[in-house]
Amino acid sequence: MIQALLCAVLVWIAENDSGQLLSFISRPIVLGPIAGLICGDVQTGLMVGVAVETMFLATVHVGTSFPPDASFSTVIATAFAVAAGSEVGVAVAAALPLSVIGQLAFYLNMSVFNQWGAVMYEKACAKDNEKMMTFWHVGWSLLISFALYGIPTFLAVYVSGDIVQLIIDKIPAQLISGINAGAGMLAAVGLAMLLKAVNGKGLWPYLLIGYFIAAYVGVNMIGVAIFAAAVVAVMFYGQKANYMKDTKEAAVQEKLEEQEFIKVD
Amino acid sequence: MSEAKITKKDLMKVYGRHLGSFGFNYNAAKQMNTGMSYCLYPIIKKLYPKKEDRIKAMERENEYYLSQLTCSSLNVGIAAAMEEKNAKDPDFDENSINAVKAATMSPLAAIGDSLVQGTFRPLFAGIAITMVTASGYTSVAGPILFFVIMLLLSLIPRYLGIFQGYKQGAKVVDLIQKTGIMDLVTRLAGVAGYILIGAFSFSMVSINIPFEFTSGETVINVQQTLNSLVPNCLSLVLIFVCYKLMTKKKVNPVVLLFGLLILGIVGVYVGFLA
Structure with a gap:
């Protein structure tokens, strides 16, 4: 009961973070261990966090297109995994449909509830009523996000425990190892999405450099990050001068144009 | 004013x-x-x-x-x-x-x-x-x-x-x-x-194919042979395929995620994945 309530509050905080602090507490890598702590198994939480994070490594909010919801699904998946005795593969498989539900909830919120809130807010503005502005901008958003994400999380975690165990006992072992094999490959989609999002024309040689450093030199990720920083620094100092020169030329050009403009006047 | x-x-x-x-x-x-x-x-x-x-x-x-x-x-x-x-x-x-x-x-x-x-x-x-x-x-x-x-x-x-x-x-x-x-x-x-x-491509994607060929007395494990050429090369191939499917064929990533999960289940049943 208390666990389910805390999970609901956690999801509520995470879902609002993208509009507030932007601390990325909403990412699976952070939520997983916190949810694990709530449910009493940090290690499983870390495992689910890592698995879901790699799957959604590249969920990028660009403009108005919103990605599948990674936070809602991580917390519920962690609760499932702990209830099922560390079946991480199954939890990740459950996270996938949940993330799509979270995405639908977001669109529903944006086009119906928040839309209504925004209309009411503008009415409060027209009356110059600060209290009502605060209610419709802050209070309403908090209420709705709790109703849309918090309450479903509470129900899912509260009800799930025994049921999840029951279902998992019924699933044949081969299906579970199949799901695990599939879950191992999901990171490929996340990484491909990331490649697409970073959008680097002509950058593929760097991909191979990174790959073979990890493969043959065998350094860990921090080592690769330091190497990448060094490469970037070399390129920055090499190219900065060119950019600065272009900028100066552009500035001179603009001044000339301005002067001509004045003459014509 | x-x-x-x-x-x-x-x-x-x-x-x-x-x-x-x-x-x-x-x-x-x-x-x-x-x-x-x-x-x-x-x-x-x-x-x-x-x-x-x-x-x-x-x-x-x-x-x-x-x-x-x-x-x-x-x-x-x-x-x-x-x-x-x-x-x-x-x-x-x-x-x-x-x-x-x-x-x-x-x-x-x-x-x-x-x-x-x-x-x-x-x-x-x-x-x-x-x-x-x-x-x-x-x-x-x-x-x-x-x-x-x-x-x-x-x-x-x-x-x-x-x-x-x-x-x-x-x-x-x-x-x-x-x-x-x-x-x-x-x-x-x-x-x-x-x-x-x-x-990441090297360390985070895992695929196991259990194919083995027997020629005479030696057993050749396909994945081990591939890995001795380029370590973990199957994951690089898989990422490349996903990337091409998303950029060239405009496949929705969520569809791709579900697809890989189903591929994993089918693969284990049929026996070409482990």
Whole structure:
């Protein structure tokens, strides 16, 4: 009961973070261990966090297109995994449909509830009523996000425990190892999405450099990050001068144009 | 005409509202409009003593606004500076406030999305993931590091955005666009991103194919043979296939995720995956 309530509050905080602090507490890598702590198994939480994070490594909010919801699904998946005795593969498989539900909830919120809130807010503005502005901008958003994400999380975690165990006992072992094999490959989609999002024309040689450093030199990720920083620094100092020169030329050009403009006047 | 002057304390109020609620009420019609006007209200309240002026100002700030959260702080700062001018100078063209906003919000969003969402977040998340896996799923140092770094990357630029935006006005956006230094930074962020994604490709994707051939007395394991040529090369191939499917065939990533999961289940049943 208390666990389910805390999970609901956690999801509520995470879902609002993208509009507030932007601390990325909403990412699976952070939520997983916190949810694990709530449910009493940090290690499983870390495992689910890592698995879901790699799957959604590249969920990028660009403009108005919103990605599948990674936070809602991580917390519920962690609760499932702990209830099922560390079946991480199954939890990740459950996270996938949940993330799509979270995405639908977001669109529903944006086009119906928040839309209504925004209309009411503008009415409060027209009356110059600060209290009502605060209610419709802050209070309403908090209420709705709790109703849309918090309450479903509470129900899912509260009800799930025994049921999840029951279902998992019924699933044949081969299906579970199949799901695990599939879950191992999901990171490929996340990484491909990331490649697409970073959008680097002509950058593929760097991909191979990174790959073979990890493969043959065998350094860990921090080592690769330091190497990448060094490469970037070399390129920055090499190219900065060119950019600065272009900028100066552009500035001179603009001044000339301005002067001509004045003459014509 | 108003004699009120915006102080540091007023800007701190704006900063507080920006941190606490800018992205709330994200709606389909005008996106982040309520966040923009709500953030600016403390300033509007101070600048315009007459109620009808305040209502007019709020109407103005309630126009369509969409940008990235971190970079929107610059727009908020600039709008604050322009509202102050508008309150003091009766000849000031109030339409220019929204004109500046409309012209700068998209480039700012592009910078914010590519740096925060496209580069820093996956980069530090990746480092956190490796720290967790390296500790055998026992240490929470990685996630804590990720959280702290991302929080600082949000708090500091947003403070600078509001205060510098107010101080320098629209000049600062102009400067960023003209110097082209932002293009260079974005490009270099891409370089770092690709090197790191390359390293992830090696360590994070796992495929096992249990094919074995027997010729005479020797047993040849397909995966071991492939791995002795290029370590873990199947994962690189899989990423390449996913990338091509998404860019060339426009396959939805969610479909691809479900597809791989089903492939895994079928593969284990049939026996070509383990």
